[in-house]
Structure formats: C-alpha cells, structure tokens
Amino acid sequence: MEKLDLPLAEWIVLALMAERPSHGFAIAALTAEGAEIGEFWYISRPMVYRSITRLVERGLITPVGAEEGNRGPQRMIYAATRSAKAAASRWLSEPVVQLFDVRAELTSKLLLLQRRGSSPTRLVERQRVVMDEIEESLGAKEHTGDYLTRAIYAWRLEHVRAARRFLDAVDVEAAQPAVKSG
Numbered sequence: 001m002e003k004l005d006l007p008l009a010e011w012i013v014l015a016l017m018a019e020r021p022s023h024g025f026a027i028a029a030l031t032a033e034g035a036e037i038g039e040f041w042y043i044s045r046p047m048v049y050r051s052i053t054r055l056v057e058r059g060l061i062t063p064v065g066a067e068e069g070n071r072g073p074q075r076m077i078y079a080a081t082r083s084a085k086a087a088a089s090r091w092l093s094e095p096v097v098q099l100f101d102v103r104a105e106l107t108s109k110l111l112l113l114q115r116r117g118s119s120p121t122r123l124v125e126r127q128r129v130v131m132d133e134i135e136e137s138l139g140a141k142e143h144t145g146d147y148l149t150r151a152i153y154a155w156r157l158e159h160v161r162a163a164r165r166f167l168d169a170v171d172v173e174a175a176q177p178a179v180k181s182g
Contacts, residue, residue, distance in 0.1 A: 004060075004087050008105055009043045011091055013051040014080060015112045017061050018088040023075035024049050036115075041108045052078060060084035092118075095127035099134055099156065102163045110170060124171050131167070135160045 006014065016027050016037075024045075030036050031043035043051075055061045060081060066074040080088065092113055096106045106127065113120050138160065142153045 004091070007051075008041070008108065009047050010051045010054055011088070011105075012037065012041065012043060012108055012112070013048060014055055014060055014084060015088045015092060016115075017055070017078055018080040018085040019116060021064050021077050021079035023067060023077050024052050025069070025075055027052075037108070037111055040111060041104050055084075060087070092116075093123055093126070095123060095130045097130055099159055099163065102159075102166070120170055120174050124167050124174075127167055128164070131160055131163055 012031065013027055016022065016030060028043075028045040028048040031038045031041070031048060032045070033039075033042050037043070052061065056063070056078070061078040061084060062081060063076050064079045065077045067077055069075050092109050096102055096109075109123060110120050113123065135157065138153050138157050141149075142157060143150065144153075
C-alpha cells in the first residue's frame with residue numbers, strides 16, 4: 001500500500017477504527033471536547049462523520065454491521081481493512097517532521113499508543129532524532145539576520161527545547177510501572 005496522506009482528523013479516526021470496529025457516534029464521543037482524545041485534540045462530530053465517509057471512499061474502512069441506537073436510527077459499524085490497520089500502525093510509529101506538529105499530531109499519536117497499551121519509547125527515540133535535526137538547522141541560523149529574524153529563531157529553538165522536555169517527561173513516565181488507583 002502506498003503511503004497515505006491523510007489529514008490529522010482522518011488519521012485519528014482510522015487509528016481508533018483500527019483498534020476495534022466502531023461507529024461514528026462512539027468515535028465522536030472519544031474526540032469530543034474534554035473526552036479522552038478531545039481533551040487534547042478536539043474533532044467535532046460532523047468532522048468525525050466526514051472522516052468516516054472519506055475513509056470509506058478510499059477503501060480504508062468498510063461497513064461490517066449495524067447497532068441499534070438508544071434514540072434515533074441504527075448506527076453503522078465500520079472496521080479498518082488489514083492494510084489500513086498496518087498503515088495506522090506505521091503512522092503511529094513515525095515521528096513528526098515539523099516542529100508545529102508536535103502539539104497536535106505527536107500528542108495524538110502518544111494518546112493513541114497509550115490506548116493500545118503500546119510503549120511510546122520507540123516513537124520518542126525517533127522523535128528525538130528529528131528534534132536534533134531541527135535544532136541543528138535552527139542553531140545554524142540563530143545568529144544571522146536582523147534582530148527580528150534572530151528573535152524568531154531563538155523563539156523556535158525554545159519550542160524545540162520545550163518539545164525535548166515533553167519527550168523526556170513522556171519517556172520517564174512510560175518507564176514507571178502503572179499504579180492502580182482505588
């Protein structure tokens with residue numbers, strides 16, 4: 001299968017469908033404001049359903065049944081195809097290459113890996129390599145140009161350093177044994 005180029009919302013919906021067959025309402029509940037995924041990356045219910053439509057059109061998910069809704073019509077259940085599951089797993093293991101994608105895409109990947117019970121260690125290691133490359137590129141430009149250019153590079157370097165601290169925190173927490181509450 002060729003490398004997929006999907007918007008973040010479609011990747012998230014696909015990754016959730018790759019976990020287990022589901023319907024749009026259940027996915028929308030996970031991505032709603034304040035919900036497990038939505039607390040960090042909100043996807044509106046209409047966007048979830050649009051994403052499902054696009055994933056079906058691309059042959060990445062297929063309808064596998066229906067479920068009676070508590071109120072309203074039946075809910076169509078979809079499952080990810082085998083190749084789509086593999087693509088979602090590959091996507092979850094790939095570091096982001098743009099600094100501005102750390103906030104949304106990387107955090108979403110980490111949340112989805114956690115849902116799967118998968119260690120983030122490999123992704124964090126790979127992401128550190130990318131951060132090294134970004135920092136090296138910015139560092140080479142840090143002292144060039146006028147005052148505003150230098151300030152912008154300094155600001156971006158601080159974002160790299162913040163991303164590193166975030167990765168360190170994820171790595172440390174992931175290495176800790178799970179503590180059961182209650």
